[in-house]
Amino acid sequence: xxxxxxxEGVPHGTTIVALTYPGGVVMAGDRxxxxxxxxxxxxxxxxxxxxxxxxxxxxxxxxLAIELVRTFQVELExxxxxxxxxxSVEGKANRLSTLLRSNxxxxxxxxxxxxxxxxxxxxxxxxxxxSYDVTGGRYEEHSFFAVGxxxxxxxxxxxxxxxxxxxxxxxxxxxxEALYDAADDDSATGGPDLFRRIYPIVVAxxxxxxxxxxxxEMAEFVHRVVNARSTSPDGPTADLPTSRGDSK
Amino acid sequence: xxxxFYVAPEQxxxxxxxxxxxxxxxxxxxxxxxxxxxxAFVAENPSRALHKISEIYDRIAFAAxxxxxxxxxxxxxxxxxxxxxxxxxxxxxxxxRSLANAYAQxxxxxxxxxxxxxxxxxVVAEVGSEASDDQLYRLTFDGSVADxxxxxxxxxxxxxxxxxxxxxxxxxxxLPAAVxxxxxxxxxxxxSAGEPNGESRILTAEELEVAVLDxxxxxxxxxxxxxxxxxxxxxx
Numbered sequence: 001x002x003x004x005x006x007x008e009g010v011p012h013g014t015t016i017v018a019l020t021y022p023g024g025v026v027m028a029g030d031r032x033x034x035x036x037x038x039x040x041x042x043x044x045x046x047x048x049x050x051x052x053x054x055x056x057x058x059x060x061x062x063x064l065a066i067e068l069v070r071t072f073q074v075e076l077e078x079x080x081x082x083x084x085x086x087x088s089v090e091g092k093a094n095r096l097s098t099l100l101r102s103n104x105x106x107x108x109x110x111x112x113x114x115x116x117x118x119x120x121x122x123x124x125x126x127x128x129x130x131s132y133d134v135t136g137g138r139y140e141e142h143s144f145f146a147v148g149x150x151x152x153x154x155x156x157x158x159x160x161x162x163x164x165x166x167x168x169x170x171x172x173x174x175x176x177e178a179l180y181d182a183a184d185d186d187s188a189t190g191g192p193d194l195f196r197r198i199y200p201i202v203v204a205x206x207x208x209x210x211x212x213x214x215x216x217e218m219a220e221f222v223h224r225v226v227n228a229r230s231t232s233p234d235g236p237t238a239d240l241p242t243s244r245g246d247s248k
Numbered sequence: 249x250x251x252x253f254y255v256a257p258e259q260x261x262x263x264x265x266x267x268x269x270x271x272x273x274x275x276x277x278x279x280x281x282x283x284x285x286x287x288a289f290v291a292e293n294p295s296r297a298l299h300k301i302s303e304i305y306d307r308i309a310f311a312a313x314x315x316x317x318x319x320x321x322x323x324x325x326x327x328x329x330x331x332x333x334x335x336x337x338x339x340x341x342x343x344x345r346s347l348a349n350a351y352a353q354x355x356x357x358x359x360x361x362x363x364x365x366x367x368x369x370x371v372v373a374e375v376g377s378e379a380s381d382d383q384l385y386r387l388t389f390d391g392s393v394a395d396x397x398x399x400x401x402x403x404x405x406x407x408x409x410x411x412x413x414x415x416x417x418x419x420x421x422x423l424p425a426a427v428x429x430x431x432x433x434x435x436x437x438x439x440s441a442g443e444p445n446g447e448s449r450i451l452t453a454e455e456l457e458v459a460v461l462d463x464x465x466x467x468x469x470x471x472x473x474x475x476x477x478x479x480x481x482x483x484x
Contacts, residue, residue: 074335081303081327 025127032190101136271367356391
């Protein structure tokens with residue numbers, strides 16, 4: 001989300017990825033915010049646990065997006081305290097949709113906010129992902145999804161890495177790989193910065209609640225991915241189907 | 249035209265206070281007490297749905313006795329007050345002191361203005377990073393506020409329970425010891441736990457509502473203790 005915006009001076013966030021695994025969902029975001037072709041901030045956080053069992057990642061105008069998340073967090077907690085029970089996953093997703101729609105006028109002027117929502121659903125004991133458009137349209141995604149300027153590359157990457165039986169650690173690794181691929185081809189997405197120790201923000205939610213991976217935990221994941229890339233810079237490769245019926 | 253009878257203000261206030269006290273005295277008791285890692289709330293409450301103890305904000309919780317609809321009204325107003333404040337300013341700007349003040353205003357106004365006072369007594373508790381930073385405010389039906397230390401008992405047998413706690417409570421009790429002490433005193437003074445021979449049985453997990461503000465938890469310090477966790481805590 002770079003120079004296509006009329007308000008070039010306003011910082012924008014970039015790539016968010018999410019991936020389900022049996023019993024949960026993991027979401028990751030890069031750390032770059034851009035204002036036009038300038039890097040506005042290299043260690044911004046764009047993935048937030050919104051309550052114990054849900055997480056939101058944001059792409060688009062950073063100021064509005066962070067305010068949107070703050071409002072959303074308060075609303076979820078407020079509902080939970082008032083009613084004595086949390087909202088359902090669909091309830092949370094719908095609420096975010098309404099909040100987003102109230103920002104439509106700003107979006108029409110170029111200040112779009114595009115969140116990605118993921119939550120743990122206790123009814124099916126699984127993780128679920130919802131994507132949005134600027135009009136508040138809410139779409140449930142299956143298995144994995146990415147939003148933001150580098151999302152095209154990240155989604156391609158996730159498509160080749162996703163399996164339905166990933167462990168939580170494998171899911172985190174897949175997210176780091178996808179963000180690496182996004183940063184590789186999108187100038188507005190930041191890659192991991194090993195010297196400054198700036199790694200993607202990763203939050204997983206499952207039946208035990210939300211868990212934000214610490215800097216030292218992420219260092220391990222990132223170093224493993226980056227080391228592997230030193231021998232194969234394009235990352236893991238997928239197997240092609242065996243050719244021309246030469247099976248014996 | 250008939251003239252209304254003259255009632256002295258002293259008499260009016262006394263009548264209202266007696267009325268409120270009678271309402272509160274009928275209810276089952278709640279104990280709020282500090283322990284080594286925070287503040288524990290123990291209530292005799294057989295209902296799983298209608299709580300006497302609730303979370304207000306990150307470090308703040310609420311306990312009440314009396315008429316359910318009246319204190320539920322106050323609880324919701326408290327949650328609204330805290331969430332609005334925390335959103336407008338910062339989470340650290342929500343304090344039990346300002347909340348206790350707001351409650352005191354409401355209760356005071358209702359006591360003097362409304363035809364009938366609220367038949368409630370509430371505690372607003374805030375857990376600090378150390379025991380010396382913990383705050384306990386007790387608010388009564390007429391809006392008076394008391395800054396308490398250590399423990400508070402409210403409800404029907406508040407005086408008897410307070411007297412017993414004064415003898416047995418100390419500030420380095422661990423959680424199981426604090427909860428068991430509270431349950432023992434609640435049981436002794438409970439109508440439903442009384443046996444025909446004058447003895448009393450110990451209240452069971454099904455008859456209790458227990459929660460803590462645990463200073464070692466992350467952001468939201470409030471936690472309900474239910475099910476197996478509560479049974480384990482109560483078994484010596």
